[in-house]
Amino acid sequence: MYWCQVNNKYFEDTDATLVELSDNIVSETCQIDEKISIGLDAEGELASTAIEHASTQANMREVAFQRVMAED
Template identity: 35%
Template sequence: MKLQYFEDTDTLYIEFQSRAISETRDLDENTILDLDSEGNVCAITFEHASQRTDVNHLHVEGLAA
């Protein structure tokens, strides 16, 4: 899993699995889902992230070893 924040565009990108993206869907006008060929969500993009999330604080729980 990978998280990236792009300050210049205020975009938060969360990649759940690194797979080939076969489809991109707009969940709403500021949220984009990337899907693989089986319809699994591989990544999600949040536009205007600082207004919609707390990009200055990341708290991670329950990581598998």
């Protein structure tokens, strides 16, 4: 199983959040709506998500991560 590090970056000056889901370079950006876009790598796999106006679109005061292990 492949695990990667997920990086969350909040840019206070532009009120934008970037969630990097892989180390792959984004080769194409697709606009989901006027505030959300996704970045795809060269193979079309999801590499990042960007949220504009993040303070009104998501609770950016605190970001938490929880890994839920699969049950056998």
